Amino acid sequence: MTTLATAGTGVGADPVTLEVLRNALYSIADEMIGGLIRASYSTNIKDRRDASCAVYTADGDVIAMSEFGGTPLHLGTMHPAVKTVFESWPADTLEPGDAIIMNTPYPAGPGHLNDVCVVGPIFIDGELFAIAASQSHRVDVGGFAPGSMPFGVTEHFQEGLQITPMKIVRRGELDEHLLAFINQNLRTPVENRGDLIAQLAANTIAQRRIEELVAKHGRETLRGYLHAIMDYSERRLLSGLKSLPPGTYRGEDVIEGDGIVTDNVAIRVTVEVSPARFVADFSETDPQVLGPINCRWPSVAACVYYVLKCFVDPELPANAGAYRPIEIRTRPGTVLEAQFPAAVCNANIITTQRIVDALLMALMQASPERAIAACSGTMNLLNVGGFIPGSRTLFNYIETYGGGQGAMHDRDGMDGVHSHMTNTRNAPVEAIEAEYPLRVRSYGLLPDTEGPGRWRGGVGMHREFDILGDYTRLTVSSDREKVAPWGAFGGLAATGSSCDVYRGPGHAERVHLPSKVTTFLQPRDHLRTETPGGGGWGDPLERPPALVERDAREGLVSAGRAGSVYGVVIGPDGAVDEAATVGRRAELRRAGA
Amino acid sequence: MSLRVGVDVGGTFTDLVMFDPVTNRLSFTKTSSTPSNQALGVEEGIGKVVGAAGRTAPDIEFLVHGTTVATNALLERKGVRCGLLVTRGFRDVLQIGRQDRPKLYDWFAQKAPPLVPRELTFEIAERALHTGEILEPLDEAQAIAAIEAARAKGVTALAVCLLHSYANPAHERRLAELIAEHFPEAEVSLSSAVIPEFREYERASTTTANAYVMPIVRRYVGLLEERVGAMGVPAGLHIMASNGGLMTARAAGEQSVRTMLSGPAAGVLGAVAIAKAAGFGSVLTVDMGGTSFDICLAHEGRIRFTKESEIGSLPVKVPMIDIHTLGAGGGSVAWIDAGGALRVGPRSAGAVPGPACYGRGGTEATVTDANLVLGRLDPKRFLGGEMGLDPDAARRAVHERIAEPLGLTVEAAAEGIVRVINATMVRGMRAVSVEKGYDPREFALVAFGGGGPLHASDLAREAGLTAVLVPPMPGVTSALGLLVADLRYDESATFLRPLATADPAGLAAVYEDLESAARDRMRRDGVPDDAVTITRSAEMRYARQSHELDVAVPTGPIDAATLATVRERFEEEHRRAYGFAMTEDMVLVNAQVSAVASLPKPPFEPLGGGNGARGAGRAQPVDRRPIYVAGAWVDADVFERRDLGPGVRIAGPAIVEQPDTTVLLLPGDTGLVDGQGNLLLEVAR
Numbered sequence A: 001m002t003t004l005a006t007a008g009t010g011v012g013a014d015p016v017t018l019e020v021l022r023n024a025l026y027s028i029a030d031e032m033i034g035g036l037i038r039a040s041y042s043t044n045i046k047d048r049r050d051a052s053c054a055v056y057t058a059d060g061d062v063i064a065m066s067e068f069g070g071t072p073l074h075l076g077t078m079h080p081a082v083k084t085v086f087e088s089w090p091a092d093t094l095e096p097g098d099a100i101i102m103n104t105p106y107p108a109g110p111g112h113l114n115d116v117c118v119v120g121p122i123f124i125d126g127e128l129f130a131i132a133a134s135q136s137h138r139v140d141v142g143g144f145a146p147g148s149m150p151f152g153v154t155e156h157f158q159e160g161l162q163i164t165p166m167k168i169v170r171r172g173e174l175d176e177h178l179l180a181f182i183n184q185n186l187r188t189p190v191e192n193r194g195d196l197i198a199q200l201a202a203n204t205i206a207q208r209r210i211e212e213l214v215a216k217h218g219r220e221t222l223r224g225y226l227h228a229i230m231d232y233s234e235r236r237l238l239s240g241l242k243s244l245p246p247g248t249y250r251g252e253d254v255i256e257g258d259g260i261v262t263d264n265v266a267i268r269v270t271v272e273v274s275p276a277r278f279v280a281d282f283s284e285t286d287p288q289v290l291g292p293i294n295c296r297w298p299s300v301a302a303c304v305y306y307v308l309k310c311f312v313d314p315e316l317p318a319n320a321g322a323y324r325p326i327e328i329r330t331r332p333g334t335v336l337e338a339q340f341p342a343a344v345c346n347a348n349i350i351t352t353q354r355i356v357d358a359l360l361m362a363l364m365q366a367s368p369e370r371a372i373a374a375c376s377g378t379m380n381l382l383n384v385g386g387f388i389p390g391s392r393t394l395f396n397y398i399e400t401y402g403g404g405q406g407a408m409h410d411r412d413g414m415d416g417v418h419s420h421m422t423n424t425r426n427a428p429v430e431a432i433e434a435e436y437p438l439r440v441r442s443y444g445l446l447p448d449t450e451g452p453g454r455w456r457g458g459v460g461m462h463r464e465f466d467i468l469g470d471y472t473r474l475t476v477s478s479d480r481e482k483v484a485p486w487g488a489f490g491g492l493a494a495t496g497s498s499c500d501v502y503r504g505p506g507h508a509e510r511v512h513l514p515s516k517v518t519t520f521l522q523p524r525d526h527l528r529t530e531t532p533g534g535g536g537w538g539d540p541l542e543r544p545p546a547l548v549e550r551d552a553r554e555g556l557v558s559a560g561r562a563g564s565v566y567g568v569v570i571g572p573d574g575a576v577d578e579a580a581t582v583g584r585r586a587e588l589r590r591a592g593a
Numbered sequence B: 001m002s003l004r005v006g007v008d009v010g011g012t013f014t015d016l017v018m019f020d021p022v023t024n025r026l027s028f029t030k031t032s033s034t035p036s037n038q039a040l041g042v043e044e045g046i047g048k049v050v051g052a053a054g055r056t057a058p059d060i061e062f063l064v065h066g067t068t069v070a071t072n073a074l075l076e077r078k079g080v081r082c083g084l085l086v087t088r089g090f091r092d093v094l095q096i097g098r099q100d101r102p103k104l105y106d107w108f109a110q111k112a113p114p115l116v117p118r119e120l121t122f123e124i125a126e127r128a129l130h131t132g133e134i135l136e137p138l139d140e141a142q143a144i145a146a147i148e149a150a151r152a153k154g155v156t157a158l159a160v161c162l163l164h165s166y167a168n169p170a171h172e173r174r175l176a177e178l179i180a181e182h183f184p185e186a187e188v189s190l191s192s193a194v195i196p197e198f199r200e201y202e203r204a205s206t207t208t209a210n211a212y213v214m215p216i217v218r219r220y221v222g223l224l225e226e227r228v229g230a231m232g233v234p235a236g237l238h239i240m241a242s243n244g245g246l247m248t249a250r251a252a253g254e255q256s257v258r259t260m261l262s263g264p265a266a267g268v269l270g271a272v273a274i275a276k277a278a279g280f281g282s283v284l285t286v287d288m289g290g291t292s293f294d295i296c297l298a299h300e301g302r303i304r305f306t307k308e309s310e311i312g313s314l315p316v317k318v319p320m321i322d323i324h325t326l327g328a329g330g331g332s333v334a335w336i337d338a339g340g341a342l343r344v345g346p347r348s349a350g351a352v353p354g355p356a357c358y359g360r361g362g363t364e365a366t367v368t369d370a371n372l373v374l375g376r377l378d379p380k381r382f383l384g385g386e387m388g389l390d391p392d393a394a395r396r397a398v399h400e401r402i403a404e405p406l407g408l409t410v411e412a413a414a415e416g417i418v419r420v421i422n423a424t425m426v427r428g429m430r431a432v433s434v435e436k437g438y439d440p441r442e443f444a445l446v447a448f449g450g451g452g453p454l455h456a457s458d459l460a461r462e463a464g465l466t467a468v469l470v471p472p473m474p475g476v477t478s479a480l481g482l483l484v485a486d487l488r489y490d491e492s493a494t495f496l497r498p499l500a501t502a503d504p505a506g507l508a509a510v511y512e513d514l515e516s517a518a519r520d521r522m523r524r525d526g527v528p529d530d531a532v533t534i535t536r537s538a539e540m541r542y543a544r545q546s547h548e549l550d551v552a553v554p555t556g557p558i559d560a561a562t563l564a565t566v567r568e569r570f571e572e573e574h575r576r577a578y579g580f581a582m583t584e585d586m587v588l589v590n591a592q593v594s595a596v597a598s599l600p601k602p603p604f605e606p607l608g609g610g611n612g613a614r615g616a617g618r619a620q621p622v623d624r625r626p627i628y629v630a631g632a633w634v635d636a637d638v639f640e641r642r643d644l645g646p647g648v649r650i651a652g653p654a655i656v657e658q659p660d661t662t663v664l665l666l667p668g669d670t671g672l673v674d675g676q677g678n679l680l681l682e683v684a685r
Helices: A015-039 A074-089 A176-184 A188-216 A219-240 A297-312 A347-366 A429-435 A545-553 A561-565 A580-591 B039-050 B071-076 B140-152 B170-182 B199-232 B261-279 B367-373 B391-406 B409-432 B454-464 B475-482 B504-524 B560-578
Strands: A051-057 A062-065 A099-102 A117-126 A127-137 A166-170 A247-256 A262-276 A277-281 A326-329 A383-385 A394-400 A436-448 A459-465 A472-477 A498-503 A509-512 A516-521 A526-530 B003-009 B013-020 B026-032 B060-066 B081-087 B121-124 B134-136 B156-160 B187-190 B237-240 B246-248 B283-288 B291-301 B308-310 B315-316 B325-326 B333-335 B340-347 B444-448 B467-472 B487-498 B532-542 B549-551 B587-595 B623-629 B630-641 B648-652 B654-657 B663-665 B670-671 B681-682
Touching: A015 A051, A015 A062, A015 A127, A015 B409, A015 B560, A051 A074, A051 A188, A051 B532, A062 A074, A062 A219, A074 A099, A074 A117, A074 A127, A074 A297, A117 A188, A127 A188, A127 A219, A127 B121, A166 A176, A176 A188, A188 A219, A188 B170, A188 B630, A219 A297, A247 A347, A262 A347, A277 A297, A297 A326, A297 B532, A383 A459, A383 A526, A394 A429, A394 B140, A429 A436, A472 B630, A516 B663, A526 B170, A526 B246, A545 A561, A545 B060, A580 B549, B003 B261, B003 B340, B003 B475, B013 B039, B013 B475, B026 B039, B026 B121, B026 B475, B039 B199, B060 B261, B060 B475, B071 B199, B081 B140, B121 B140, B140 B170, B156 B170, B156 B199, B156 B409, B170 B187, B187 B199, B187 B549, B199 B237, B199 B315, B237 B261, B246 B487, B261 B291, B261 B475, B283 B409, B283 B454, B325 B409, B333 B367, B333 B391, B333 B409, B340 B409, B367 B391, B367 B409, B391 B409, B409 B454, B409 B623, B454 B467, B454 B663, B454 B681, B487 B504, B504 B560, B504 B587, B532 B560, B549 B560, B560 B587, B648 B654, B663 B681
Parallel strands: A277 A326, B003 B060, B060 B237, B081 B121, B081 B156, B156 B187, B283 B444, B444 B467, B630 B654
Antiparallel strands: A051 A062, A051 A127, A099 A117, A099 A166, A117 A127, A247 A262, A262 A277, A383 A394, A383 A472, A436 A459, A459 A526, A472 A516, A498 A509, A498 A526, B003 B013, B013 B026, B237 B246, B283 B291, B291 B325, B308 B315, B333 B340, B467 B681, B487 B587, B532 B549, B532 B587, B623 B630, B648 B670, B654 B663, B670 B681
16 A cells, blocks of 8 residues: 655754644644534534544645544544545645535545545645644434444445535535535434534634744744654654564454354454564455455554554654554455445444454564553444434434453553543433433443453443334444453453343343344333453463452452452452462362463 | 631642731731641631731631642542442443543553442432433332441442432432431432532532542531631631632531632632732633643633533532643653653652752753743742752753753753743643633733743733733732632532423523522521522533533523523524534523622722832832843843832833742833732733
């Protein structure tokens, strides 16, 4: 694939002005996302912050990205989306006040059609000087099922409306005809309009702030520093890269089928680390599949940027400069470089998390003290849509669920939390019940689902609903049911996910759902979803008994599991029986050896 | 009789301010704080401030206190062992929170553990719906068993947060009765009493924070009341709340979570009152200390409030003055990062070892060291001369840590440090102004704290403000704020209905309930109804949004016309905050009232007469010294603040020295002392 960044020209920058202007530019991205989130219409953005903003050079190189809100996935895929926009709309076809909308993963863009990009050129004295862009997850973009992330689809056409780069605003004038066309093709036109206007407002903020910076520092100085800021991030990345032992490392992990067949789909990566270059080669990954878990290279790039930043410099201001030393190789026809019109809508939820796992497995060999065992490994999406009882008003509840975080070399993983490529907040029970024909029966952590270890992984979560509506469609987009999140360095795997429906008299009939499915629910069904825990780190027989006792007191690990897995005997008073523990551990070691 | 005394306890010093309405004089004093028992320092300070005026404790008519007891207990996790009762099926409400992780790119960063562990959280068989309807009655036998179980685990306080209790508090109230019967020693906080608003995690977090600190606050205010009573002070004790209003000691012992940020709230209140008296309604207040920088915005005299505060990374959803805090102060450490950029903070050298120039073993270059190198601080006059600074140590630190590695002169490096920390602070100032839809050019900057006036000119210029106000005694702004506060109680209730179909009578009933609750509180404090002013507001949003905006609701009867006014005001506020309004349905989420009983305040009298009267015109500098500005040394006049009487004009470059701070005027700035003794700077563009 292509290298994203162009070479910098930021010579002669002074380290003080660099920091002052970097602050100013990141402040713009922050102001954009703050405005976007506050002004957006849908709960998905307002409460779950599933949106991102960034500022680019006139060449489409990203300079500053919002980190408040924002997901690592957006931050990686917006960059190629902006490049795609400029292939359709070269600089000479743009005018001040224009904005371009697009959402297509093909040829390069967001990870799925729900992530709508709005790109606004910033003109200074008639010259295209910079670009503002945002990406914001629409609750629905039409297609086969509410929420537009169904299973049962095999072609991109079924997933929703494809919006190739189009001018939605011309010289400040919103194209109502185009918006009407878009709105006619999706289920939630009011939210779409509100969220679009919030995106346009964010770009307007950037235009104004860039104008102010030019007025203060001069156009050419500012232009020079845009490049200096990219060079700066490149130096930071290179400095971090030097701290990784050079070498070649391999990782491989699997997705449990595509919702059509249950064969594992393998993601394989070979990472080459050298002081000046980081290559992630995914060429050996399995071929593309029929079900909607395929993805395109920008999503892969987002995962690589994410993992590398976590490993070498978590505070790194990511931009096109930081990407220069990174090379990503994917092979056309594989699940990571699927060819049109392969279905992709669930790649964000599942595939990206597995790409991260494969990368972690590789880099863990290079630098265990910065690594983490496998986290829940899927965003565990639930989408319940239908009509509000007694009306023709459609509702659509969508939420992704956290799970256990993997353990690290010196600490336990967190319980019930989002990991890696997403960090969206949950929907309050009181908000769900006020807004949707759903009643929450229980919502909480799932004891005994952690991956045991010297340090344990976090436990997963569950939610159980009563379905109150009469026509209700459900999509489950999950994974890690059978191949549970793995442990590291002797740590054990966690418990996997599951999803069940209970129906009939006394809700006695249990219908087990696959991890990837779109289906109908019946009135009065109970729906229960459980998410995976995180993998453990190190031998569970070496976990200090006091920590096992604490977990048992907290009700997160049962006394039975404490004895059988950790070899820690908990007495009837809840305290460790130390003598019995020594004996039990010796016994378990013998049995294991 | 008749003396009014404010006591503000800070980390190092306890500041006292006393106003004597007979002589119309304000006096100030300070004593060392006594962190292990704040009451000792308070007692000593009261004796000192009245004694200095030749008066005695029985002359105190009114006593106000700003305290950090609640905040410290929460931040240091030194509250009581507290249990939580929740609806069955929702035991992990605190453990899961909002399921997000604290840092996107750092998996080692862990969530702050909740105040109540899972072990002490108990489920209660019961269930209400968002309509207030009871789906499942309270199982009293099961509830009693849960209360007994909590007692057996050794808790001394119980928080209760049941699902949808904002819509129907009956089960929570019944649980309180059962607790009183079966576990009478337990101190109880009900979510429906602490903050009856929807979103269960935030409500539970706020309620447990209240339960966690309440016994400590109650004990502390009780002890303090006893001590000041023993001194002969006849007045009841008032406590500054985080909403900038006062509450009685008894109320503070029940709604303890509302005393968080008591001191900073007083600081903002003092700064805004000073500015208002000087004719500035719209101000940004900045308080720069050794480790942190607090920013707050007041628009046309109205201070901004928030209900989205986090204290110690836990949401506390009671109304607080919206103070934005950054890790930037005199002690912020300068460093060079892996990309070769100069960075300053957020790490601070603290008090020990402190900046290199403190001579306490610090070797890192801090903002204070940089200011000393640039001649902006006088090594002999820091803190009124109480502490000598070592300029050689400052130069050495800036040279070794910053200048040499970057290939800069020591002066250029020091100026760079100041520019970078200023950029950080300006980013924070923008976050509270432009990012909230306010134009900073309409605001004056009120600078206080030890470092605020030193950086104010630069900050104002960078953020686009033109006027700076430095109060006569910036160091006692918080203590002064205590004496300008009113008695205030905020009440709220979730309404959560579309405005279009809302029944005006139903809404009126909600407001009536809130108003009578607020009046009840006032009556218990001995304030008659006719002395109470009630204002109404509503938190509103468009139907499918989930973030609310605050809208003022007219007083008087509520009818269709009222709702129309509310609709218009919401649209106006939405336009101001986000630049647009929509034609969609809006929802009135929370109804709120504020009850305020006005208290007598010290007037900000002109400072005519006395020792400040050198007359109008020019002041005589006491010294001249070179300061480094924009790459060059320039000579600056040095003035003593006490020499600057009303009407005096000075011009930059200049330095004004006073015991609690240093004011910097850059070239082109002008300064004028107003009738109240404030130094007003007009900043050069």
